[in-house]
Each structure stands twice: as structure tokens, then as C-alpha cells.
Amino acid sequence: MSVATRERPRPSPALGTPLRVGPLSWLVPLRAALAVVGGLGVLAVLVALDLSMGDFEIPVSDVIRTLLGGGDAGQRFIVMELRLPQTTVAILVGCALGLAGALTQTFARNPLASPDILGVTQGAALGAVGVIVLAGGSGYGGGLVAGTLQTVGLPLAAFAGALLTATLLYVLSWRRGIDGQRLVLIGIGLSFALSAGTSWLLVKARIEDAASAQVWLNGSLNGRGWEQATPLLWTLAVLVPVSVLLARSLNALQLGDDSARGLGVRLQLTQLMVLVAAVGLVAVSVSAVGPLEFVAFVVPQIALRLTAGSRPPMLVSMVLGACLVVAADFVTRVVIPFALPAGLVTAAIGAPYLIWLLLRHNRKVSA
Amino acid sequence: MTSTAPHPVTPTVVAPLPAPRRGSVPGMVVLVGLLILAGLVSLAVGSRPLSLGTVIDVLLGPDGSDASTIVHDLRIPRTVLAIAVGVSLGIAGALMQGHTRNPLADPGLLGVEAGAAFAVVIGIYAFGVQDLTGYAWFSLAGAGLAAAAVFAIGSTRGGPDPVSLVLAGTAVSALLYALTQAVVLRDIDTLDAFRFWSVGSVSGRGMDVFWEVLPFMVVGLLLAGLSASTLNLLQLGDDVASSLGLHPVRHKAVGVLGVMLLTGAATAACGPVGFVGLVVPHVARHFAGVDYRWVIPYSGLIGGVLVVVADVVGRVVVRPGELQVGIVMALIGGPVFIHLVRRTRMVRI
Numbered sequence: 154m155s156v157a158t159r160e161r162p163r164p165s166p167a168l169g170t171p172l173r174v175g176p177l178s179w180l181v182p183l184r185a186a187l188a189v190v191g192g193l194g195v196l197a198v199l200v201a202l203d204l205s206m207g208d209f210e211i212p213v214s215d216v217i218r219t220l221l222g223g224g225d226a227g228q229r230f231i232v233m234e235l236r237l238p239q240t241t242v243a244i245l246v247g248c249a250l251g252l253a254g255a256l257t258q259t260f261a262r263n264p265l266a267s268p269d270i271l272g273v274t275q276g277a278a279l280g281a282v283g284v285i286v287l288a289g290g291s292g293y294g295g296g297l298v299a300g301t302l303q304t305v306g307l308p309l310a311a312f313a314g315a316l317l318t319a320t321l322l323y324v325l326s327w328r329r330g331i332d333g334q335r336l337v338l339i340g341i342g343l344s345f346a347l348s349a350g351t352s353w354l355l356v357k358a359r360i361e362d363a364a365s366a367q368v369w370l371n372g373s374l375n376g377r378g379w380e381q382a383t384p385l386l387w388t389l390a391v392l393v394p395v396s397v398l399l400a401r402s403l404n405a406l407q408l409g410d411d412s413a414r415g416l417g418v419r420l421q422l423t424q425l426m427v428l429v430a431a432v433g434l435v436a437v438s439v440s441a442v443g444p445l446e447f448v449a450f451v452v453p454q455i456a457l458r459l460t461a462g463s464r465p466p467m468l469v470s471m472v473l474g475a476c477l478v479v480a481a482d483f484v485t486r487v488v489i490p491f492a493l494p495a496g497l498v499t500a501a502i503g504a505p506y507l508i509w510l511l512l513r514h515n516r517k518v519s520a
Numbered sequence: 521m522t523s524t525a526p527h528p529v530t531p532t533v534v535a536p537l538p539a540p541r542r543g544s545v546p547g548m549v550v551l552v553g554l555l556i557l558a559g560l561v562s563l564a565v566g567s568r569p570l571s572l573g574t575v576i577d578v579l580l581g582p583d584g585s586d587a588s589t590i591v592h593d594l595r596i597p598r599t600v601l602a603i604a605v606g607v608s609l610g611i612a613g614a615l616m617q618g619h620t621r622n623p624l625a626d627p628g629l630l631g632v633e634a635g636a637a638f639a640v641v642i643g644i645y646a647f648g649v650q651d652l653t654g655y656a657w658f659s660l661a662g663a664g665l666a667a668a669a670v671f672a673i674g675s676t677r678g679g680p681d682p683v684s685l686v687l688a689g690t691a692v693s694a695l696l697y698a699l700t701q702a703v704v705l706r707d708i709d710t711l712d713a714f715r716f717w718s719v720g721s722v723s724g725r726g727m728d729v730f731w732e733v734l735p736f737m738v739v740g741l742l743l744a745g746l747s748a749s750t751l752n753l754l755q756l757g758d759d760v761a762s763s764l765g766l767h768p769v770r771h772k773a774v775g776v777l778g779v780m781l782l783t784g785a786a787t788a789a790c791g792p793v794g795f796v797g798l799v800v801p802h803v804a805r806h807f808a809g810v811d812y813r814w815v816i817p818y819s820g821l822i823g824g825v826l827v828v829v830a831d832v833v834g835r836v837v838v839r840p841g842e843l844q845v846g847i848v849m850a851l852i853g854g855p856v857f858i859h860l861v862r863r864t865r866m867v868r869i
Contacts, residue, residue, distance in 0.1 A: 263622065263624055264686065265624040265625065265629075265686060265690070325858055325862060326862075328862060335861055338623075338802065338857075339861050339862070341624070341798060341799070341857075342799070342853075342855070342858040343858065345794060345795050345850040345853070345854045345857075346850055346851055346853075346854025346855060347854075348850065349846070349847045349848075349849075349851045350851065352718075352719045352844075352846070352847050353843070353847050355715060356715060356716065356844065356847070360711070360712050364708055367701070367705060367711065371701055371705070446694075447694045447698075451691065451694070454687060491706065493702055493705070494701075494705070496698075497701050500695060500697065500698035501698045501699075503694070504691040504692065504694045504695035505695065507687065508673055508691050508695075511674070511684050511687060512673055514684075515675065515676040515681070515684060
């Protein structure tokens with residue numbers, strides 16, 4: 154951007170370009186809109202690729218025909234029964250984590266305050282690893298694909314762990330109201346204690362259980378279907394509108410708690426709602442696919458750099474989160490020849506991209 | 521929700537502001553005393569308890585008895601190591617939070633721990649390294665390379681930029697962590713060796729590991745001492761600091777280099793020990809206020825006490841087994857830290 158050379162100060166690109174129609178005028182956030190459209194385009198391509206490639210390749214044109222109700226029985230089975238559910242889960246988890254990250258990073262005004270640092274993910278992990286390790290003695294401990302225990306028990310344990318941690322976090326942070334920084338610090342304390350519990354279980358466990366827990370801990374989309382997608386969909390349906398309603402208050406929160414209060418933001422209510430939304434989104438995603446820790450941190454930061462705004466944008470974060478997780482699903486299923494948890498691939502894709510954005514930005518600053 | 525309604529305006533007596541907390545020499549003396557006491561207890565406690573008198577006797581004159589062998593060959597190395605690691609990580613944490621001006625910054629964020637972990641896994645997997653001294657060399661090399669990469673990515677011409685540095689560190693760490701896990705998941709023998717290294721422990725290390733990492737720690741401590749007073753000025757922002765006669769780029773580079781050396785040496789000595797670097801500076805600020813000339817030594821001493829105590833507790837709670845120091849510290853330190861945060865107004869940075 155060569156903004157610096159212009160004489161006239163320009164509004165921040167995130168604020169938008171003024172659009173006037175007769176007596177009406179409003180700001181169109183042009184860059185964010187472009188990012189959303191571009192992100193949706195990338196997402197569509199990724200979804201098409203994800204649905205068409207695999208052990209049995211189906212041309213993209215056939216995939217589209219199948220989705221619209223055509224195609225032969227074999228294609229219908231593969232696309233609608235096998236691949237579409239998993240891709241849907243990937244999209245929904247990506248949306249949920251992107252949004253949760255944008256919410257907490259805005260709330261704490263700190264890029265490090267992703268939901269993973271608050272202990273919610275670690276609570277979920279402790280619950281799930283507890284089930285894996287403690288149930289491990291009873292002959293269980295094979296792959297992570299079969300068994301009633303983990304279709305019912307694991308997600309439930311993870312969800313319960315996440316909710317318990319979140320409740321504990323809120324109760325412990327409450328002293329005549331919630332203070333953002335105190336909450337984050339207490340979250341750090343909780344997350345350390347909980348992840349130490351998980352490490353203890355892993356050290357104590359038989360090596361087979363430890364390996365199987367390690368797979369879960371890195372997040373995996375393998376074999377996920379409609380039963381995981383439904384709760385995700387409901388959660389998003391409730392919490393996305395809530396987050397959109399919070400957007401105005403979050404803008405004011407950027408100026409600091411005191412200024413926000415002065416501007417008429419109901420601080421306690423807003424903070425509670427932000428927390429509930431972020432925790433709900435993370436808890437449901439973790440119980441669906443395990444912790445994809447890096448997504449909620451990296452996606453809002455990438456979105457922030459693409460839109461050049463003052464805080465991580467929510468909509469762009471959702472779209473980019475979906476792109477990242479679907480891409481990870483595609484890479485794990487199709488590109489690499491051996492099984493790798495999706496959580497590792499999200500880091501392997503997201504981290505270099507963020508590094509590249511940082512390098513580009515820093516070169517510009519130095520030039 | 522109780523406090524959403526506007527507060528009624530009542531004429532209240534304004535409580536006088538509490539005097540600002542400051543560090544003091546007596547406070548330092550108390551901490552040093554605690555550290556020595558913790559060290560002595562660490563020499564006495566274990567699967568074979570010794571009385572403090574015996575410990576002091578064999579310390580002053582090794583007599584070849586069982587007690588003397590236990591103290592000199594087993595307990596002194598791990599106690600010395602615990603103190604060194606605790607001091608290094610505490611100071612590294614204070615430096616890190618000061619230089620990034622971010623209270624959530626952990627010294628491991630510079631990519632040091634992830635780099636060390638990746639190098640160790642490569643050492644185990646590809647080179648069949650099995651002893652702790654070998655691990656230490658690999659993790660020193662990995663820590664150095666990763667930290668250099670983070671430094672290069674997170675710097676502009678204006679020197680290391682706080683936000684970029686933190687983001688670059690997190691991104692590099694995540695990438696290295698993913699690579700580490702990718703290796704570990706494909707090879708169960710590597711996982712078996714790695715899971716014990718990765719929780720962080722001071723047991724089973726001899727003095728050779730200590731001598732190996734000591735030079736790095738000493739240089740790191742010197743750099744920390746150099747940057748303590750300038751760190752106070754850097755808190756005001758780069759522009760103010762340079763108008764006061766500082767050279768921000770140079771001082772930040774010195775500080776970050778110190779963090780890298782201290783954290784890298786500590787990780788090499790006993791694996792990744794989280795918690796200390798992130799939490800201890802907050803505790804230190806609680807006692808010493810915001811002046812980094814006090815916060816840094818306080819952080820070091822508190823870190824040392826914390827690691828030694830955690831190591832002792834780990835030896836006692838699950839007899840005859842042992843609980844790794846990293847696990848104990850987080851299990852006990854987590855709740856204590858939460859209590860401290862709840863009870864007091866934290867000093868903000």
C-alpha cells in the first residue's frame with residue numbers, strides 16, 4: 154500500500170468505501186467483502202476437490218450433478234454417504250474455530266488469547282484422554298475408528314470436560330464482575346493444570362493407549378459424519394447471530410474497558426456473551442474432531458492481515474477457517490500417502506502462510 | 521448479572537492509593553534463604569530420606585558412605601540442575617514479557633522449545649540417540665536454529681517488533697510441533713522415548729549435562745543483567761525510549777538473545793518445562809512492582825524455588841515412583857497461581 158505518499162488522509166480500508174445512492178450513503182467494507190468473496194471462491198474449489206478426489210476419483214462435473222440429485226448409484230453412495238458428511242464437518246468446524254478465535258482475540262485485545270489458552274481445549278482433552286486411557290485396560294485400544302465407547306463416550310467426555318472447565322473459569326474469575334486480563338490469566342493457570350493432568354495420564358498409560366490418545370489429541374476428521382455435523386450446525390445457527398449482534402460492542406471494546414463502558418456498552422453482559430459463544434463453539438468442535446489447536450489462533454490473524462482492519466473480522470475468519478480445515482481434510486485424505494491427523498496439517502498449512510504474511514508486511518515496513 | 525445497572529453516585533471516602541510495591545534487598549535475602557532451604561530439603565528427601573544433619577555432614581566431608589554417594593552422585597546434580605533451570609526460565613520469562621510487552625508471552629514462544637523438541641525427535645528417530653547428553657546437544661542445536669528463524673521473521677529494520685515476534689514464534693512453533701508429531705505418530709519407539717523427554721524432568725541427569733549448558737546460561741544471565749534497566753525505558757515505547765537516548769534495536773536484540781540462550785539451555789538440560797516462564801514473572805511483579813531491575817532477579821529466585829520444590833514434591837507424592845517436575849509444577853502451581861490472581865490486583869504491564 155502506498156497510502157503514505159498521498160496527501161489526503163484516507164479512511165482505514167477496513168472502515169470501507171463510502172457508497173452514495175441519492176440521499177442515502179453508507180460504508181461498504183470493500184476489502185473485507187473482497188476477502189469474503191475470495192474466501193468463498195477458494196472454499197468452493199476446495200470442497201469440489203475434496204468431494205471428487207480420493208481412492209475412487211469422480212470428475213468434478215459428476216460431483217456437481219450428484220449433489221443436484223443426478224449421478225449413478227455408486228457415485229451417489231460415495232459422494233453423499235462417504236465424502237459429503239466429512240467435508241461438511243470440516244467446513245463447520247473451521248467456521249466455528251475461526252469465529253471463536255476472532256471473538257476471544259478481540260475480547261482480550263491480544264493475539265495470543267486464542268480459546269486454546271483459556272483451558273477449554275485442555276479440559277476437553279483431559280476428559281477424552283481419561284476415557285481412552287482408563288478404558289484402555291479392557292481390551293480397547295485399537296484404532297480410533299470403531300467401538301461404541303468412542304462414538305458415544307469420547308465426544309461426551311470431551312464436551313463435558315470443556316463445559317466444566319468453562320464454568321470453573323467463569324466462577325473463578327468472578328469478583329464483582331469479570332475482568333478480561335484476570336480471566337485470561339486464570340485461564341492460563343487452568344490450562345496448565347489440566348494439560349499436566351493429561352501428560353500424567355499419557356506417561357502412566359500403556360504405550361498403545363498413549364499412541365491412540367496422541368492421535369485424538371492432534372485432531373482427526375477421519376470417519377466423521379452427520380452425527381457430528383448436526384450439533385455443530387445447531388451451535389453455529391445459535392451463536393453466529395449472537396456474535397453478529399456483539400460486533401458493535403466489540404468495536405467499542407477495542408478502545409479499552411473504560412472507554413467501552415463510557416460509550417454505553419454493557420460490559421459484563423458483553424463479556425459473558427463473548428465467552429459463552431467462544432466456549433460453546435470450541436466445545437462442540439473439540440468433541441466432534443478433537444483439538445485442532447492452531448486454527449483458532451492463526452485464522453483470525455490471517456484474516457486481520459488480509460482485511461487490514463483494527464480487529465480480527467468475524468465473517469472472514471469463519472470463511473478462512475472453513476478453507477483451512479477443508480484443505481487439511483483434502484491433504485490428509487488425498488495428497489499424503491500415510492495417515493496423519495488433520496490437526497497437524499492445519500498447522501503445516503496455516504503456519505507458513507502466516508509467516509509469509511509477516512515477512513511481506515515487515516519488508517514493507519523496512520522499505 | 522448484578523452490575524449492569526449504572527452505579528449510583530454516592531459520596532464515598534476515596535481510599536488512599538496503596539503505596540506502589542517495590543522490590544527490596546531484604547526481600548531478595550528472604551528469597552535466597554528460601555532457595556538455599558529448598559536446595560537442602562531437596563538433598564535430604566527422596567526414596568531414602570536423610571536427616572538434614574547428615575546431609576550437611578556429607579556435604580562438608582564426603583566419606584564414601586551410602587548417604588554420601590546418594591547426596592553427591594544423585595541428589596546434588598538434580599538439585600543444581602533444578603535451581604539453574606528455574607532461575608534461567610524465570611528470568612527468561614520476565615525478559616520475554618518485557619520485550620514483547622505482552623503479559624501472555626512465554627519464553628517458549630520464540631520457537632526455542634518446539635525447535636528443541638523437533639531436534640530431539642530427529643535425534644531419536646534418525647540417529648538413534650538414547651542418552652540424555654545426546655538429547656541435550658540436539659536440543660541446543662534445534663533451539664538455536666528455531667530461535668534464529670523466529671528472530672529473522674519477526675524483525676523489521678526497527679529491530680524485533682513485539683507483535684510480529686510473538687506471532688512468528690507461535691507460527692514457527694506450531695509448524696515444528698506438527699513436524700515433531702508427524703514423526704512421533706509414525707514410529708511408536710520414538711514416541712516411547714519422546715514422551716518422557718517431553719514432560720520435562722531433572723532426574724537422571726548427571727553433572728555433565730549441567731556443565732554442558734552452563735556457559736549458555738551464564739552468557740544469558742549477563743545479557744539479562746545488561747538489559748534490565750533499559751527494559752524499563754523500553755516499556756514507554758520505542759519512540760520515547762530512543763528520545764531518551766536508547767538504541768531500541770540494539771537493546772531489544774540483546775534482550776531477545778538472552779531469552780533464547782536461557783530458554784535454550786534450560787530446555788536442553790531437562791526438556792520443555794512450561795509454566796515457569798509464563799507464570800513466575802506475574803508472581804514476581806506481585807512482590808516487586810513494575811521495575812524490571814527488581815522483577816528480573818525476583819523472577820529468577822522465585823523460578824528457582826518453584827522448580828526445586830516441584831521436584832521434591834514429585835519425589836514424595838507417588839512413592840516409590842516419581843512424578844516429573846513439569847507435571848507437578850503445573851498441577852500444584854496452576855491452582856496456586858489462580859488463587860493469587862483471584863486474591864490480588866495483578867500489576868499490569
